[in-house]
Structures are given as C-alpha cells and as structure tokens.
Amino acid sequence: MAEYKLELKGICKSFPGVKALDNVQLSLRPGTVHALMGENGAGKSTLMKCLFGIYKMDAGEIYLDGQKIEVGNPDEAMKHGIAMVHQELQPVPARSVAENLYLGRFPTKGFGPFQVIDHKKMYEETEKWLKEVRMEFDPKAQLGTLSIGQMQSVEIAKAVSQQAKVVIFDEPTSSLSDNEVEALFRIMNELRDKGVTMVYISHKMDEIKRIADDITVMRDGTYVGTWPADELTTDQIIAKMVGRELTNVYPEKENAPGEVIMEVKNLCSIHEKSFQNVSFKLRRGEILGFGGLVGAQRTELMEGIFGIRGVASGEIHVHGKKVNIKHPIDAMNAGIGMITEDRRGNGIFGCLSIKDNVGVSVYNKYLNAGFVLDHKKINGVVDDNIQKLRIKTPSMKEHISNLSGGNQQKVIISRWLANDPDVLIMDEPTRGIDVGAKHEIYEIMNSLAKQGKAIIMISSEMSELLGMADRICVMCNGKLTGEIDQPEDMTQAKVMSYATKF
C-alpha cells in the first residue's frame, strides 16, 4: 500500500489576472482527517475544486494509491472514489431526499429502452444510507423542508453511498449549530474508523484541534507546510496562515455605553415557530451581542425589526418614539441599518461595481435639482470609504464579485456608513472571512461604537461573541432566554446554558 492515499503535486491554476495556485502540494495519509487551512483567498477551495474536476488545473499531477489519475470532471472524480461536500450546498430543494441522493444515478428496473426508475429500491437504499450516517428522517421528505445541517447529512450520506474513499468537506460547519457540528464530527470519526480519508476545510480553530490528524497550511495560493495537528498550537496555526504573529485576535474593549437608543417590546413574528415576545434595549455606543444556536431565530428577529419579515405584534421605539416598520425603507428612515447574514443572497449586487453597491442606499442624499444624481459627490463618498475601510481594489469601478469575501463585506459596511444610521444590525459580520479581514472588521465595529453608534451583532462563533460584545442577549427557540451584562459573567458556559434553555 502506498504511503499516501492521495497526493497532489505541483498544482498550478490561474484565473484571468490572478495566480490562484502556485505549485501547491497535498499528501493525505490513509484513514486520516487532513485539515486544509488558510485565509480566504489562500486557494483552499480552488485546490479542492481542481482535485474534484470542477476546475481544470494548468499544471500538476494527482496520485491515488500511488497511481497517477486524471480527473476531468466531477463524474470522473466520483468514479475514482473522491466525493465532495460543498461549501454551498447545491441540492434540488423542491425534490425528495432520496431523489437528491440518487440524482444522476437513479436505480432503474426494466430492460432496454423500457427502463424506469425503481422508486422502491431508491427509497429503501436512501433509508439505509441515512441510517449509516445516523440521520433517520423520511427519504420521501422534500429536501427544502430540512435544516441546513440535515441537508449536509444528506450530502454526506450521498458520499458514503458512493463508496467514497476520499471525502472533501469544504467549510461544512459554517452554518451548523453546535449540536449539528457534534453530529458531523461523530460521522467523520466513524468514517475515519472505516478507513475513509478526509480533507477538512474550516476557519474554526477549535474544530481543527478536535478533529484533524494533519494540518496543511496554504497562504496566497502557495503551500506553506504540513504538520501533525497536535504539534501546532492555535496561535502557531494562525501565525503560519497570515505569515505574522497575531498578538490579540480581538481588540481591547473600551466602549462606554450611553443612553437607550432603541427599545424592542414584546415583538412577535407572524409565524408561531419564529421569534415570540422578544424585548430588549439597545444603548448608544455599545455592541450588543446576540448568541444562540442556529435555529434560535436571531436572524428572523433582526429581519423582523428591519422590516424584511412580518411582525404580528409588539413595538419598536427609536429615540423614545414608536416607529412603524413595514419595509426596510421605514427602518432606514428610523435610523436603522442592517448587514444581512447571506452576503451573496441579499447583500451584494454581484454584477454591479463597488460604487453602485455602496451608492444604492444613498442616492436619495446626493441629488442635484431634486432628481439628477450628483456623481461627483457620490464618487467622493465611495472613495472616502474605500480608503477608510481599506478596501483592496484597483478602483471603485471594479465589480464587487471580483473582491474577496472580507472586502465585499467592507463594501456592504460602507453602504451603511454612507447612510449614517444610529443603529447598525450586523448578522454574522465575519462569516466566511479570513482572519486578517476579520480583525479589521472588529476594529471598524469598535470605532463605530466609539462614534456613538449602537451595534447589534449576531454571532454563532462563541469566541467572537465573548470577545466583541459589551452585553450579550441569548436566544433559544424563538425566545430571549437570557441576558449577560457583567463582563465577569461572559463565559462560554453561561451562554450555552441560556442557549439550550428550550
């Protein structure tokens, strides 16, 4: 048996204008979990997409069990026993679990031209594979009705059902709640015991320390090195990823909360299972953290406040005055801004320039004669923000889709800064953003708080919540289950105890 299950050697890949991968290597020992780490844009996903045949690499070789193989497309990768659980799941939500699992390779019965899909077999097999990954739900259930964690289990079941020998997990936990992460790790451990080799991409250090056997670090499209996981401390990993020692991940807290700026009273969603009877106060100059497990309805609550989702009853007061918010425009008029969780889904305009992405919310403010856009002033505002937030781009005319996640997020922040709200809701502000950019966003948040703005931050990362928030509200199952306002009480255990108070 070869020393390595899978080896990638000298992989190079260029995109127009960027060298995404430069002579990268990766060696996976059989039956191990291999963490692939690096900042966003380091080339992890690109490397995996080359391996999986989604991208065609410019140069390099792939060896499976010591044999050189060619992977031209995902289909061929799967035939070699390589499967991938994607960063963004790409299922068919309107169809059943079983159909998703067997998409493209439906079991058939009959002969010759009279082949029909063998539904009975498909459902039975699906049930078997779901059991294999310890997920027992109805194979006939419509996929779209499942949670993201469950959908991911379906993807894993799919990989298992294909007898995959190498499974790539591309940031599988970025949208999972803690108990779903536990379930995933249990499955991964079982797969490892069965001799499956896994690649695990994640930004979450604690997860890496728990699950990984080996760690390979990449930086700016190049290979930095591979180490056994237990030889590296978290700080060392971060240092290797960014190429510098990060002394402190979170900036010093020196916010001085002032008077109450917004008050939410007994807010109830139009949906019974969503947020109910939520009340809280927000002060000037503070960062109010919202913690909880995924599914705690934090996003729904904030989108309710911002007028994106329906609110059945309850009141919102801003500056002591009751406001009636039915649409984001009402919220903006009340001085509220919101950076949504799903940047690509309802944050950025991918095909528009940075300027248009920033300008879209503020055109009302820059008009000549009441209707002609004052492009000169708008350019000034955009340029100002590009410099202030250190957005890395050749010009404001660049399409936002060409920027990295961190820079895209900064553009969205610019949009709201240009709008100058008193209250800024930030839903998972650093999701999918690399360590360096994360730090910059934390600094931006703190400087905003210092300017007297009130910030609500939803975060599913415990350390971020504890590190950034001046006060923490915890939600569970649509209800506000706890509030922590003393710094000495801000502990992981306390937050978790509220978050699981069903």
Add this chain to the structure above:
Amino acid sequence: MEKTNQQKIKDFLINNGVIIVMFVLVIYTGFTSDNFFTGNNLMNILMNMSPRLVIALGIAGCVITAGCDLSAGRMIGLGACISGVLLQRMDYSGKFFPDMEPLNVVLVALIAMLICAAFGTVTGFFIAYLSVPPFIATLAMMEIVYGLGLIFTNATPLGGYIKEYTNVANGKFLGINYLIWIAILVAAITWFIFNMTRHGKYMYAIGGNPQAAEVAGVPVKKTLILIYMKAAAMYGLAGFMLGAKAGGASVQTGYGYEMEAIAACTIGGVSVTGGRGKVSSAIVGVAVFELLKVALQYLGMNANAQYIAIGIVIFVAISLDIRKYIAKK
C-alpha cells in the same frame, strides 16, 4: 498575469464578434451592390431603425430587471391606432370620427403614450405587487390590449392621415427626418434616466439582485411599476412613429416587434439574467438587426430565408455574449 497580444485579439474577436461580422457583411454588400452606400439608403435604414430603437429602449428596461415584455407589439398597434383615429383628414371618406377635427400632432403622440402607459402601469402592478412573472403578466396584457384594439377599431385599417402627421416621418430638420430626431431624443433621455437618476440605478440593482435591493432600501415595487409604465409609453410613441411612416395603421401594426426588440437588446449586450445593459447595447442591437436585413436584401436572399439568417445570428450572438459573463473555469 499579463495577457498576450494573441489573447487580447481573441478576446476582442469574441466580445465584438457579431459587430465584426456585420461590418464585413456591410462592406461586402457595399462593394457588390451599386446603391447600398448611398445617402438615400443610409437614411432609409435610419428611418427603419428609429421606431425599433424606441421599442428596444423601452424593452431594455424590462430586460435589465430580468423581465421581458411580450405586450410591446400589441401596445404598438394600439398606439398606432389611437394616433391614427385622431389624425385623419376631414375629407377622408373612411374617417373614424367623422365629425372630429384632427388634433395637434404632438398632443396625439402624448395621448398615445399616456394610454399605453396606463396599460403598462397595470402590467407593472401585477408584476410588482402580485408577483406575477413578467413573462406571464405581459402575455396577459398582450391579449387584453389586442382585444381592446380590435373592438375599438372594428378590426378595420386606418388611413387618410393629415399632412402634419405623415410629415413626422417625411419632414426634415437639418437634413434629417423628424422620425430619426425623435429616436435620438428618446435615446438621450433614456441614457439620462439609466445613468443619471435614482430610478436607473435602482433598475440595475433590482436586476442584479432583487433580494439585496429590498434590503438596501430600494423601492422595488414602485421602480418595477415605473419601468413597465415607461416602457409602455415608449411603445405608444413607437406606434405613433410607425403610423406616420406607413401613412396608415391597424391593430396588426407592430406585431412581432417585441421579439425583435428583445433579440436586438440581447445581441447588443443587455443580459437577460438581469443587471447588465446600456443604451448603446440597444442601439448596436437594433443596428445589427436592420443592417443584416437590408444587406441580405441587397444580396438577393430570399425574403423567407432571411428569417433563418436572423435566427442564426441570434444564436451565435447570444452564445458569444454569454461567454463574457460565465465564470471562467
């Protein structure tokens, strides 16, 4: 990574493929046919382009928001008929309103635009507030407008226009027909709306990502209604222009022009997936279409076979255009 010259040339060829082919075809036609490169012929082509450009610019707004407008053709028919009945000579035997003096030409153009705009507003309402997909909503409006037009005109063709009306097509200012001036004016106004007003920016935002537009505080519903209203007004104007040019009209006027306009927009680079497209895209698209038709005529191609050629051009043009936007892998 620096692009080599060879790659640059290749990119240029792909990005401008259709236009290059058009140039080649036009030059070839010009050298093989006698009176292709004449001022007269050029003016003719511009005259044909003018109403089509107005339609294409209207429909471009819809396409940029990832919509479409199938009602355009029938709206043009309605606009042409409305203009027609209000601008017939008193001594014309088949006059629709025998006792009514013909109205002022400019006023009639505005009336045609207003009535069409009213219908466009209804379409926009269904699209924006009741979430009816544009394809279906405009299909429904297409049927309604056609039916109303048939009832209104009794399905009889109109003619006998006053000289002032036909003069809109034939009359000249600075040696250029009024019809062409109208198209230039509409193009300029549209450029202004697309680039210099909130409405234009909102239109691109909605086309780029409707959910994000909602969150960013864009008045999505109002903007959509305005787009379909504005587009319909332009179809009304185009109907008025076509009536002037032909010296007559019927409900069939403009039939099928909506497809031609959508095709022209996409050939020029208005993306049907939304968010992309300029005024120049519509101009280029309409020009390519018109030049192709005329060149093929000059080359003596069977009139029926020309449809096939146009279809092929659409296939090729869109295939090339889409390459610019598909992420390179």
